[in-house]
Amino acid sequence: MNFGVIITALLVLLLLGYFIGRKRSVTLSKERSQKLHSLPQYYGYLIAFWSSVPALFILLFWAALESSFITSAIVTQLPMHLQQLSVDEIGLFINEIINLSNSALIVEDEVKRQAVSRYNELIEFSASIKSAVVFILAFVSMFVALSFIKPEMKARNLVERLIRWAMIGCASIAVLTTIGIIFSVIFESIIFFKTVNVFDFLFGTHWSPQEAIREDQIGGSGSFGALPLFVGTLLISFIALVIAVPLGLMSAIYLSEYSSPGFRSFAKPVLEMLAGIPTVVYGFFAALTVAPFIRDLGESLNLSLSSESALAAGIVMGVMIIPFVSSLSDDVISAVPQSMCDGSYAMGATKSETIKQVIIPAALPGIVSGVLLAASRAIGETMIVVMAAGLSANLTFNPLEAVTTVTVQMVTLLTGDQEFDSAKTLAAFALGLGLFLTTLVLNIISLYVVRKYREQYE
Incomplete structure (x- = not known):
């Protein structure tokens, strides 16, 4: 019996335990003419819990250890020259045995054929024992729990x-x-x-993670200066926030304060649909529409521009994160107490003055949280940068040049068959750590702003 069938049976047993426990509590209450301490369904919940959860834990524990025990049993019966192989070679051998057991191929090697046969026998034996243990435990737990049900039991x-x-x-x-x-x-x-030295990684200006396999190999410098990647990430994220924050915030103010209920019910869902569009679609839009438009515009101004630029990626990324700013800002602006607005109107303030001097400061913690959430989303974006900004690790603050970001290089470093003990692959983890620290700083700033203004307006 496979894992899915056992889970389904336990779910059925859970429902059965609920109805049995509920009915048992009502029956005991009538027989003893004693009022139940809790509602009948709470007794059902208890029986359902004991009839399924302990067995489920045993099932998960068994599934976690089953593979290692079977592997050990197979290895102990292998010939001595195979048992003396390294851990990696034994792992490859076991994987081959598992693949052969799942296929219909005829195994000619005697050792492998015996190992496959032994593996199949152990799998069948483990499945039968596992099913028996799980169901016996489930039924025993159910009947033991039923014996403890009493009207005075505090089931709730x-x-x-x-x-x-x-x-x-x-x-x-x-x-x-x-x-x-x-x-x-x-x-x-x-x-x-x-x-790689930490300072060389953080402040180095040359990023070339290709390592030479031989000393005479060309093109394998192995330079890991990540400063161009972080600068490119911040540059594109800054452009995106310049686009998203004003548009998103103004949209939120209009929808919450100026628009009619009918228009709001239509415009808000349409605006939030931008967040549901796959990022690869935004990447195509940036590569096929925005980037050529910027290049043609630059040529009309006698500027030599690349077909890939940080500006194109930043603009499209800004459009993508507008819903993060708009939706959250709209929610927090709508949550500002009406009494604060009424007090402002009573003092003679206009609607625009009330928005600038009362609503925005009161809603500022939520607005900052939305902006920083959008910033984190922009920092972690990959597909738009790959398709619109390119893979060139250039240290530049010019938005018209091609740049790359940390996430793009992480994907590049971990693409394909890689050895996880090489500096090239491990560089992806160092980049991830830098990205984590960056978002951590943003979250700390967000918490500081939220606490400061929350204390001021509460």
């Missing part, structure tokens, strides 16, 4: 406690996942910085 308190622990577990998973990502990037970056 227990259910709420379980829900609280479930929420804590979900929050912990999110936090631990974030911590795991951070530490994995940091550890790989430390390995990279053992090869």
Whole structure:
């Protein structure tokens, strides 16, 4: 019985446990003429939990350890000369055995044929034992839990406690996942910085991550100066914010303060549709429409412009992130208490003065959060930069020249078959660490602004 079938059976058992527990509580209440402490459904929730969750944990634990145990069992029965192979070579051999077991090919090698046969036997044995253990545990847990049901049992308190622990577990998973990502990037970056000096990486002006395989090889300098990448990232993000912040903020002010309800109900969803367009479509638009237009405009002004430029990528990226600024700003502006506006009107202020002096300052924390969210989105964008700005790591502040960004180079470094112990591949983790620190600084600034103005207007 495969994993999906077992999960489906446990879900059915969960529903069965709910109805059995609910019915059991009502029956006991009538037999003993005793009022239930909680509503019947809480007793059903308890039985449903005990009839499925413990078995589900055993199933997940089994699935996590099954592969390693089967691999160990196969390796111990291999001939001695194969057992003395390195860990990587044994891993490749096991992968070949797994592929052969999933195919209909005839295996001629005797050792591999025996290993495939042994692998299939272990898989079948593990599946049968796993199914038996899971279902026996599920039924035993259900009947044991049913024996504890009593009318005076505080089922609601227990259910709420379980829900609280479930929420804590979900929050912990999110936090631990974030911590795991951070530490994995940091550890790989430390390995990279053992090869490349930190200051050379941060302040170097030449980016050429191609390493020479031989000493006489041409074109493999292995220079890892990331300053052009960070400058290109900030340049394109700045252009995007120059486009998105005024348009998004003005759109939000108009929709929340000036537009009619009918127009708002139509314009707001249409504006938010920009966020749902795939970034590759924006990339095509930038490469086929915006970039040629900028080039032709430059030629009409006797300027020699490249077909790829930071300006084209920044403009299109700014259009893409307008909904992030507009939607969040509209929500926070609409949430400003009407009493503050009425007080401004009572003092003789006009609508525009009320917007400038009351609404915008009161909504500033939310507006700043929306702008920084849009900035983070622009910093992490890849496809638009690839198609409109190019891959040239140029250290320039001229928006009319071709540049590249950190995320584009990360994708380039990790594309194809790579060795994760080379400086070229590890450079992607160092770039990711720099990008993480950049967004962390933006979040710190956002928290500072939010706390400052929230204390002022609360």
